Amino acid sequence: MEINSKHKKTLDDIFETPIKSNISWSDIESMLIALGAEVSEGRGSRVRIVLNGVKATFHRPNPEKETDKGAVKSMRRFLTESGIKEVADTGETGNDEI
Template sequence: MNNRHRRTLAAIFADPVSGTIGWAAIEGLLMAAGAQVIEGRGSRVRFEKDGEVATFHRPHPAKEAKRYQVRDARAFLERIGVTP
């Protein structure tokens, strides 16, 4: 995990939940944490690691993740044991 991933991780776990984190940064962090990407139909994407699965819809047309997506990413990271 590089410094950019660590900054994204800190932003995901910050309170209040940020609505300005780029979705690409969250995807990069999840992949750096070892999650496998499973592409779905349309904007759907799943991340799987050690039997834990998280399903998201990529935001569009905006590039920033919605607050509920950041909360879901935080919960998935906690389940796979990744915290700041």
């Protein structure tokens, strides 16, 4: 599956060094959905995400719209564990099932 240029930019931003703190949470959610993630609401500001069988829970930033550096670092780990890290380089998931 190919991701569009906006999702690719969001993915690149997540893996950029130094860690960015101005990535919009809505852009991250949109990218995750494009990658085939199941995103569901939890209690309060919690968001449950399942991607390629890997589960994680994140807190949606509130009242800010941007994620902080800690959340970006956690998202990096989650995407790497989900096998998505290579998408940042190729633009393709490498998973024919998605």
